[in-house]
Amino acid sequence: MIRRLAAQLVLPISSLFLALVTGAVFVIASSPLVTGEFDLGLPLDAYGALVGGSLLSVNGWIDTLVNATPLILAGLSVGLCFKGGLFNIGAQGQTLVGALAAAATGAALAQAPAPIAIGAAVAAAFLAGAAYGFIPGALKAFTGAHEVVVTIMLNYVAIQVIAWAITGPLRAPGASFARSPDVGNAQLPAFGLPGHLLHAGVLLAIVAVPIVWWVLNRSTVGFEVRTTGLNPDAARYAGMRPRLLTIGTMAVGGALAGLAGGAQILGVAGYMPAAYATNIGFDAITVALIGRANPIGIFFAALLLGGLRAGAPAMQISAGIPVQMIDVLQGVMLFFLAADVIVRRLFRLRKVEGGVDELQTVSRTYGGQATTN
Amino acid sequence: MEALFDIPVLGLLVQLVFYAGEVLVRNGTIIVALAAPLALGALCGVMNERSGVVNIGIEGMMLSSAFAGWFAASAASQAIPAEAGGIFGWTPALLVGLLAALLTGVLLSAIHAWLSITVKADQIISGTIINIAAVGVTGYLNLLLSQGSPPTAGKFASFDPPDVLVDLPVIGWLFRMFLAQGPVTMSAIILAVVLQILLFRSRWGLRTRAVGEHPRAAETVGINVIASRYRNVILGGVFAGLAGAWFTLDFGNSFQTNMTQGRGFIALAALIFGRWHPIGGYAAALLFAYAISLGTAIRTLPPPDTLGDILTAIPPQAFSALPYVITIIVLAGVVGRSVAPASVGRPYEREATT
Numbered sequence: 001m002i003r004r005l006a007a008q009l010v011l012p013i014s015s016l017f018l019a020l021v022t023g024a025v026f027v028i029a030s031s032p033l034v035t036g037e038f039d040l041g042l043p044l045d046a047y048g049a050l051v052g053g054s055l056l057s058v059n060g061w062i063d064t065l066v067n068a069t070p071l072i073l074a075g076l077s078v079g080l081c082f083k084g085g086l087f088n089i090g091a092q093g094q095t096l097v098g099a100l101a102a103a104a105t106g107a108a109l110a111q112a113p114a115p116i117a118i119g120a121a122v123a124a125a126f127l128a129g130a131a132y133g134f135i136p137g138a139l140k141a142f143t144g145a146h147e148v149v150v151t152i153m154l155n156y157v158a159i160q161v162i163a164w165a166i167t168g169p170l171r172a173p174g175a176s177f178a179r180s181p182d183v184g185n186a187q188l189p190a191f192g193l194p195g196h197l198l199h200a201g202v203l204l205a206i207v208a209v210p211i212v213w214w215v216l217n218r219s220t221v222g223f224e225v226r227t228t229g230l231n232p233d234a235a236r237y238a239g240m241r242p243r244l245l246t247i248g249t250m251a252v253g254g255a256l257a258g259l260a261g262g263a264q265i266l267g268v269a270g271y272m273p274a275a276y277a278t279n280i281g282f283d284a285i286t287v288a289l290i291g292r293a294n295p296i297g298i299f300f301a302a303l304l305l306g307g308l309r310a311g312a313p314a315m316q317i318s319a320g321i322p323v324q325m326i327d328v329l330q331g332v333m334l335f336f337l338a339a340d341v342i343v344r345r346l347f348r349l350r351k352v353e354g355g356v357d358e359l360q361t362v363s364r365t366y367g368g369q370a371t372t373n
Numbered sequence: 374m375e376a377l378f379d380i381p382v383l384g385l386l387v388q389l390v391f392y393a394g395e396v397l398v399r400n401g402t403i404i405v406a407l408a409a410p411l412a413l414g415a416l417c418g419v420m421n422e423r424s425g426v427v428n429i430g431i432e433g434m435m436l437s438s439a440f441a442g443w444f445a446a447s448a449a450s451q452a453i454p455a456e457a458g459g460i461f462g463w464t465p466a467l468l469v470g471l472l473a474a475l476l477t478g479v480l481l482s483a484i485h486a487w488l489s490i491t492v493k494a495d496q497i498i499s500g501t502i503i504n505i506a507a508v509g510v511t512g513y514l515n516l517l518l519s520q521g522s523p524p525t526a527g528k529f530a531s532f533d534p535p536d537v538l539v540d541l542p543v544i545g546w547l548f549r550m551f552l553a554q555g556p557v558t559m560s561a562i563i564l565a566v567v568l569q570i571l572l573f574r575s576r577w578g579l580r581t582r583a584v585g586e587h588p589r590a591a592e593t594v595g596i597n598v599i600a601s602r603y604r605n606v607i608l609g610g611v612f613a614g615l616a617g618a619w620f621t622l623d624f625g626n627s628f629q630t631n632m633t634q635g636r637g638f639i640a641l642a643a644l645i646f647g648r649w650h651p652i653g654g655y656a657a658a659l660l661f662a663y664a665i666s667l668g669t670a671i672r673t674l675p676p677p678d679t680l681g682d683i684l685t686a687i688p689p690q691a692f693s694a695l696p697y698v699i700t701i702i703v704l705a706g707v708v709g710r711s712v713a714p715a716s717v718g719r720p721y722e723r724e725a726t727t
Contacts, residue, residue: 155635
């Protein structure tokens with residue numbers, strides 16, 4: 001048991017280590033732009049601030065959890081789709097429409113009793129995300145249009161939908177910039193110090209982990225999803241319906257990502273600006289890959305990335321390193337995860353476990369064939 | 374004409390067709406320019422997918438090349454100041470930038486080739502890694518650089534086609550549309566034609582297609598599948614690099630964070646729409662560019678009268694979303710009827726040599 005766990009952990013941890021080393025080289029190489037001269041100590045300042053902002057205080061822990069919350073939900077979305085042999089790069093778009101739906105419903109029910117307002121706003125985020133995930137699922141199942149390109153296009157469409165809604169019908173009257181009205185009573189309950197509030201969305205994320213795990217690993221439909229992910233043809237011969245499963249998986253995946261957006265609006269922002277910027281959907285891909293599409297792995301990967309995101313502002317302020325550093329670290333870490341040969345050679349490991357097996361289905365269906373069923 | 378326009382409902386449709394035609398005539402040159410990065414991206418896709426490798430990292434390659442080209446040109450313009458001269462108003466700095474863009478494309482392609490061919494990592498993940506890292510590295514460096522507001526090296530000038538050609542009736546318009554362009558835009562047209570011929574008329578092309586369709590069969594007749602894939606994927610990086618150079622050295626002269634705006638993915642749709650043919654990809658790119666240009670035109674110069682009122686009543690964001698929506702529709706409508714190279718997305722395993 002412990003041996004198996006160690007075999008699974010060695011690759012992500014070595015990848016993180018190598019990413020930090022590579023990141024340090026990158027920071028030193030770019031240090032003349034930050035301090036005017038080559039500064040060998042700059043990576044230490046940067047990583048120190050990163051850890052200080054995320055781990056070394058109660059507020060840091062709260063920020064880490066708050067940042068991890070949407071990453072858990074969106075990470076589950078991407079991970080669930082991986083298990084079904086689908087690559088949901090559209091978690092970003094689904095998060096955005098979920099956020100918009102929550103903002104709209106919350107604003108409409110701002111005066112309603114809190115349980116009703118919160119329930120309706122969360123349900124709206126769930127349904128909006130599900131609908132937005134349904135589109136690429138149905139297109140893949142019926143026409144063979146690969147979900148990778150379709151979901152990326154939908155991400156760009158979502159940005160325009162939000163820009164339209166917030167500058168148009170949803171614009172808060174009298175606000176100095178284009179934003180939706182406050183969600184009022186739909187705001188999720190929270191505790192902590194101002195600026196470092198832990199909201200109830202964390203519970204939603206924590207509850208979602210065992211539910212998704214159970215559905216995937218213990219239920220019939222989960223078995224069918226995983227079978228379709230590993231081999232759609234085998235699933236069909238066994239009497240499962242890959243077309244329905246593809247659509248369903250994408251819709252549920254979309255719903256989870258929609259919840260991530262809803263939690264952000266109802267728990268953190270309280271309203272939605274027209275230029276709502278977020279990395280959640282893309283971070284979720286990293287989270288799902290590090291977590292190997294396993295809900296428990298995703299939970300811890302989301303904590304890791306949430307910590308990085310929580311510490312990033314401190315790093316930018318005290319060390320002058322742009323928050324984009326987190327994207328650099330993510331890219332490098334994913335590179336080492338994928339190129340496990342490097343890790344194996346470097347650390348003289350015989351066998352490491354790292355991949356997501358269902359991904360081969362994602363690539364193989366790229367040529368495009370409508371699911372027959 | 375007026376009579377046609379005044380027919381209820383149908384008249385509006387006639388007006389719309391006329392307006393669309395007017396935009397095509399008026400914006401022909403810019404449509405060809407906008408098509409260039411999409412076409413070059415599609416050509417990169419042809420090189421990859423015809424030899425059996427999926428490349429969704431084209432977007433990230435474009436973005437990185439756009440940044441590298443702009444940065445190198447800017448740095449070189451300080452080191453070697455020179456007057457713009459000769460054809461396309463070239464300066465040493467611009468050439469340095471172009472070279473840097475191409476090298477960046479090639480380098481990232483080499484990483485993609487290694488990950489997807491040798492490591493046999495998932496090809497779509499390999500592309501995703503390139504996309505994520507590209508956004509991070511270029512965003513990071515651009516933020517730091519913009520604090521010092523680096524000088525711009527300018528950009529290549531458009532070619533000035535001779536009046537004899539431009540003044541010809543009707544085809545003169547076509548000449549201006551395709552010839553009054555910067556070097557990168559023009560290279561897209563030439564490269565599409567050259568690649569089309571090479572792919573279907575040369576030994577290299579036949580081998581490439583064999584490797585993409587049936588690598589095992591290709592190997593049995595003595596083609597080195599691994600080497601062939603490496604060569605084509607890395608060469609494809611040249612096209613992605615050119616597409617990046619288009620953003621910062623040909624069409625524009627500065628870099629903005631995430632400036633590629635998903636063009637690398639639209640290029641993949643153009644590739645599919647063009648049925649994995651270079652010329653087809655170029656034609657599809659023109660179509661997408663036309664859609665982008667039409668969306669801009671409706672926002673900036675809407676048609677008069679009722680049609681204009683209707684079109685301006687539609688939220689402008691709808692037209693911004695138009696290219697992306699059209700991409701989805703095209704994908705859904707075309708995929709399945711146009712068939713991808715059979716081995717696309719499948720890493721090649723050599724049979725054991727005992």
